[in-house]
Amino acid sequence: MALHDQVARMRAERLQTAPQAVPSSFQGVTKEKVRQVLTRLHLGTNVDLVDGVYALLDDQTNSWFSNVPPATRFSHGATTAHLACHIGILQRGGGKLDREGRDYWIKPLRELGGIEPVLLHEQRFIFGHVKAKSPNSSYRLSEEFKAILRAPDGQWEGLLSAWTSLDAARVRREFQASMVEASRLLVDRGHSELIQASISYYAARFLPGYNVIYVDDGDGDRITEEDRANFARAGVHLLLGDAMPDVLLHNPELDWLWVIEAVTSDGEVDMHKMTQLIGMANRCGKAGIGFTTTYRTWREAGARQAAHGNVAVDSYIWIQEDPARHLLVESFPTGL
Missing domain, CATH: 1.10.10 (Arc Repressor Mutant, subunit A)
Incomplete structure (x- = not known):
């Protein structure tokens, strides 16, 4: 009930x-x-x-x-x-x-x-x-x-x-x-550590030219004045109902945004989250927005996707224990 x-x-x-x-x-x-x-x-x-x-x-x-x-x-x-x-x-x-x-x-x-x-x-x-x-x-x-x-x-x-x-x-x-x-x-630091690895290793290698403008690594209800200043410089205008990812990055030359969701229990980039954030990017006049879901291990990624299969098509997956590559999620063409 x-x-x-x-x-x-x-x-x-x-x-x-x-x-x-x-x-x-x-x-x-x-x-x-x-x-x-x-x-x-x-x-x-x-x-x-x-x-x-x-x-x-x-x-x-x-x-x-x-x-x-x-x-x-x-x-x-x-x-x-x-x-x-x-x-x-x-x-x-x-x-x-x-x-x-x-x-x-x-x-x-x-x-x-x-x-x-x-x-x-x-x-x-x-x-x-x-x-x-x-x-x-x-x-x-x-x-x-x-x-x-x-x-x-x-x-x-x-x-x-x-x-x-x-x-x-x-x-x-x-x-x-x-x-x-x-x-x-007292709390498992795995999620925070994965967020930091996603920034220090994944973003540094695969997202050159992108600057971190927001990190949700603690109290998800709170947006600091520094965050607001970063949003303003990137031309991002948030509304009350906008979804907030674990990490939001901006490439000022391309005027693209990039979203990273670090998953230790749940919270992948699924179609609902992708649709919400694409809407935010369009409303802010951004040229585009990309998405990556990160996991600590292949075992954790496999367990999550075997149970839910919810990572959105046209987004990426990165595994911390296998950091040299990231994988694009694609679907079969319609009609096959």
Whole structure:
């Protein structure tokens, strides 16, 4: 059963025994208290953010991940899809929110450090989105921000002022950076290493004249200011729904783009991804766009393609353990 159907059933079952599907407070915090605190941050009119914070306080609903210990609650970590369903369906009784709206109901407070990125790894949540494009990338409230929300009137105001000071923000960023690095040590580095090999060996040998303008080697939700500057120089204009590859390169002389997808578990250049990215290149007026899927070993490539056979025709495959060649994927001519 799809997640939105499960949440709709959950709401219906709760309303059979209670006047509302969610209680009036979580962890002693009401939705009005959330609004008051966010108002001090000039975010109180963002109703989706208010409801998103309230969802991340939910310590009464079991986690919607299936592979976690029984005591894990929604508040321990929730994906964008989980939040979209909690807000739109469980709280409001409508449809799930558009996940592309996460820039409005996650990003503002995440940039301040009130919402933290976490990753479900080996049945526990670790800090940071340290595995690119992982379906287990999630969010939770920081302990400091929860303490502000739980503090009584007359106390939370001072805690909030201290939390938002420049010194506190700097220390928080430094601490979070160290936490991300610690988390990276716990996660398989195979994907990141394959991305780097795809740049250092494959692109250097087979794509002369191409410059790397974007690397998605960490938090797939985040595009840095440096990335935006690179896109601008290459004449690439991204829209909210555009697919982001592991590596995007640009040849300024040819005005061609090239996409590399490094695969350790999934994510090949398939026809859907190719169509999306060709559309982006055409919209940006590029002369063309090429595609390569890279794997670490022939064994991994064979296992993936035996099961899925999804690498797009007219794209290339490169194998890290056999780096001196790349292979063009072709199909039989029609009629044969």
